[in-house]
Amino acid sequence: MFKQIQRKLTIQYAAFFVLFVLILMIILYIAIQTIMQQQQVQELKMFYTKEQYHLMGDNIERNQDQEIESDQTDPHEKELHDHTTNKEKEIEYDTNRVYFYYVFTKKHELVHADESLIGLQKDIDRLMLQAKDGEPQSVKWKQEHLLLIKYHAKSDKNGNYIIVGQSITKQHRLLERMMYAFVVLTVIGTLFITVLSHYLAGKAMVPIRRSFERQRKFVSDASHELRTPLTVFYSSLEVLESDEENHFSSFGQEVLDDLKEETQHMKSLLEGLLFLARYDQKKLKTKKETIELSKIVNNIAKSFKRTLPATITLKLEIEEGILFEGDETSIRELLYILLDNAAKFTEQGYIKIALSKLKEKIELVVEDTGIGISDKDLPNVFERFYQATKNRQKKGTGLGLAIAQAIVFQHHGQISVESQLQKGTKFTIFLPTVDHKG
Numbered sequence: 001m002f003k004q005i006q007r008k009l010t011i012q013y014a015a016f017f018v019l020f021v022l023i024l025m026i027i028l029y030i031a032i033q034t035i036m037q038q039q040q041v042q043e044l045k046m047f048y049t050k051e052q053y054h055l056m057g058d059n060i061e062r063n064q065d066q067e068i069e070s071d072q073t074d075p076h077e078k079e080l081h082d083h084t085t086n087k088e089k090e091i092e093y094d095t096n097r098v099y100f101y102y103v104f105t106k107k108h109e110l111v112h113a114d115e116s117l118i119g120l121q122k123d124i125d126r127l128m129l130q131a132k133d134g135e136p137q138s139v140k141w142k143q144e145h146l147l148l149i150k151y152h153a154k155s156d157k158n159g160n161y162i163i164v165g166q167s168i169t170k171q172h173r174l175l176e177r178m179m180y181a182f183v184v185l186t187v188i189g190t191l192f193i194t195v196l197s198h199y200l201a202g203k204a205m206v207p208i209r210r211s212f213e214r215q216r217k218f219v220s221d222a223s224h225e226l227r228t229p230l231t232v233f234y235s236s237l238e239v240l241e242s243d244e245e246n247h248f249s250s251f252g253q254e255v256l257d258d259l260k261e262e263t264q265h266m267k268s269l270l271e272g273l274l275f276l277a278r279y280d281q282k283k284l285k286t287k288k289e290t291i292e293l294s295k296i297v298n299n300i301a302k303s304f305k306r307t308l309p310a311t312i313t314l315k316l317e318i319e320e321g322i323l324f325e326g327d328e329t330s331i332r333e334l335l336y337i338l339l340d341n342a343a344k345f346t347e348q349g350y351i352k353i354a355l356s357k358l359k360e361k362i363e364l365v366v367e368d369t370g371i372g373i374s375d376k377d378l379p380n381v382f383e384r385f386y387q388a389t390k391n392r393q394k395k396g397t398g399l400g401l402a403i404a405q406a407i408v409f410q411h412h413g414q415i416s417v418e419s420q421l422q423k424g425t426k427f428t429i430f431l432p433t434v435d436h437k438g
Contacts, residue, residue: 006201013197018190025182036171040147041136047099048151048164062417091115099166106159117144117167128163145172230258233263272399276384279406286327286410292361293324293331295353311348317356322362324431326411334407337400338366346370360431367426373419379415403406
């Protein structure tokens with residue numbers, strides 16, 4: 001139990017740490033990316049503001065003068081002029097240039113360019129075709145990441161425009177490396193915090209384990225020590241009742257009967273506590289032998305049927321010839337607990353007992369049409385001393401289902417419960433067909 005709690009605490013601590021670190025890393029990554037991008041955009045805008053006349057004015061005016069001169073020349077001179085113009089329109093290429101630009105006419109004809117990435121002039125206009133004026137765009141071109149801004153000349157009415165930009169590939173790769181570093185740090189941190197959480201959870205369990213062991217030992221010792229005087233007390237009540245010299249009034253006899261009932265109830269409680277204490281300490285002795293489970297269930301059902309009122313019908317669906325290797329006394333007690341529980345909370349309808357053999361398991365079902373259990377109480381029905389609010393008017397120790405679960409676990413089985421208020425409850429038990437040594 002404590003190892004399971006320690007494991008849960010470790011998982012919870014590690015999960016909380018991972019979630020916290022992931023959120024922190026994501027925020028940090030987005031913040032760094034945003035700051036870097038804002039700085040790059042600001043620098044690019046400053047470059048355009050500082051150089052816009054040189055970038056737009058000179059190149060566009062020169063292009064317009066060339067077009068006018070071209071219209072006034074004769075064909076022979078025009079051919080020579082176009083050849084000269086094409087030379088003037090040649091792209092200046094420099095790999096060390098931080099910022100680059102491309103000047104276009106409204107017909108998307110390149111006027112001039114200062115380029116740092118060779119071949120970009122073929123795709124730059126297409127990449128920024130849908131871009132809005134002055135709005136930064138991050139685009140990927142081949143293996144490069146680019147930051148581009150498109151501007152239309154304010155003083156130009158002919159629709160000429162310029163595209164300025166810079167390569168942000170290095171910054172992009174820096175962010176990628178940073179992200180990988182964050183992931184590695186998160187993994188390392190998670191491993192470290194998992195080990196640390198497991199250690200701290202173990203240390204936290206020490207006083208709890210010690211306190212639990214003391215409490216469990218006290219319950220075991222107290223149950224054992226109180227059982228003998230309680231038996232003597234009950235026997236004394238019976239002797240007192242059978243003594244002919246004592247003539248009790250009707251009230252005195254009622255008090256005596258109440259004492260006997262409460263003593264019997266306390267004895268059942270002590271027996272249950274002693275059983276669970278031995279189970280917790282792994283000192284519960286069970287005799288494993290091959291028993292005919294079908295016959296045992298049938299016999300108990302017949303005896304149980306006699307105790308039922310006329311308003312409750314007992315239904316049996318028992319497959320014959322099912323053998324089981326376990327402790328017959330414990331199995332009988334398990335059946336009595338479930339049937340008694342069903343009868344206690346069923347006023348009319350039926351109680352069904354079903355026993356069948358599956359491929360590798362034996363299925364035992366006890367179902368009733370009683371008052372049922374609420375969804376709030378259902379997860380706690382196997383806890384010790386737990387009694388559902390609606391059921392408290394029914395007298396009991398609150399240990400029956402806990403004992404039933406312990407018996408099932410002692411035989412390496414599984415027990416589950418399904419229930420709906422005012423519709424009934426169904427307990428399903430799966431037992432192994434062969435012995436499983438723990």
